[in-house]
Ligand code: SF4
């Protein structure tokens with residue numbers, strides 16, 4: 001992870017949004033609430049062991065999760081509305097890109113930005 | 117009720133609307149404005165349009181006495197897209213009417229120069245009308261559909277055309293081919 | 294708009310000098326101004342062109358279709374080698390105004406952009422990062 005030239009500490013509210021993919025069942029709440037439509041998710045359903053023949057159950061598993069930080073307005077609505085606390089603000093501010101596409105970040109980066 | 121609303125209601129027929137606004141008929145618009153100006157409301161604050169979904173636009177004007185002791189909101193529901201310009205009464209209405217013309221498509225007859233104020237001359241449409249489709253919303257697929265199965269009818273233009281949040285059903289839905 | 298009417302800053306780090314022309318258009322400009330003011334070790338305001346400096350046009354804020362010609366003119370005035378830094382979501386893609394009838398949906402449709410700085414608004418330190426990055430790229 002690149003380091004900031006100025007120490008930012010914890011007081012930077014608009015740094016970056018991180019994702020805990022293990023906590024996210026792809027419920028799409030954040031995607032639907034985002035005012036600028038900058039989150040995209042793909043997922044698939046799998047049979048869930050808690051079901052049986054009479055009552056089969058499925059669970060939704062997250063495949064991809066992408067935030068386009070070129071478009072994001074850093075409003076925090078996704079962080080606030082996530083019912084599973086899977087999203088969090090992180091202090092990183094140093095992630096400029098030389099291509100507009102370079103501001104789209106997937107699970108790898110979003111997870112890596114999490115403070116553990 | 118302010119003295120100004122009395123003045124209007126004595127000179128033209130109208131009624132007191134919400135928030136003490138005086139609602140007058142479109143043909144009495146100028147008569148109402150000149151009556152309040154004669155009564156001392158020489159400060160022209162603003163004029164704009166409201167698209168409340170009816171066929172024609174509503175006009176709203178706000179005037180006041182220079183000391184600000186009395187103020188009045190005048191409202192009229194237009195019955196066509198043309199209305200007489202108020203610039204003969206309040207020269208300050210000039211830019212407000214230009215903006216209302218470009219944003220809502222209202223034609224102010226007798227306006228000295230009804231050019232666009234904020235939009236470019238090549239801009240097509242009246243963006244503050246409810247039926248103005250925002251191209252970005254109409255062309256970008258909404259990311260909030262749960263699965264491809266849910267998205268398929270949207271894309272194929274089938275019967276279940278689910279418009280994304282904030283997109284009126286009457287707008288063109290993307291990828292409908 | 295003449296490019297020399299923009300406020301201009303010398304950004305100096307080891308071995309490299311940038312001539313940063315500030316084009317502040319909306320709320321993002323609060324953050325760029327704060328970057329200039331908070332890092333006097335890096336930024337110094339200048340009024341005459343700096344010889345052999347890399348010229349940077351810093352577009353911070355909302356570009357509307359009506360304003361776009363002025364932004365283009367500013368870029369042209371700085372010559373063909375100018376590096377454009379797009380600062381903030383508005384300049385990057387339209388950002389909060391992505392569906393607006395009047396806002397340009399990303400200046401990169403009209404100008405080659407060397408660095409995109411994410412944020413709404415990006416904090417001052419993000420500008421410093423982006424300029425340091427740019428130096429790494431062009432030195
Ligand atoms: S911060 Fe706001 S704009 Fe950014 S992803 Fe979350 S909801 Fe969308």
Ligand code: SF4
Nearest residue numbers: 024027028029030082
């Ligand atoms: S709201 Fe939270 S749990 Fe639901 S999809 Fe978004 S990040 Fe995942």
Ligand code: SF4
Nearest residue numbers: 320321381383413414
């Ligand atoms: S990106 Fe956000 S802070 Fe910057 S100009 Fe646009 S709205 Fe303002």
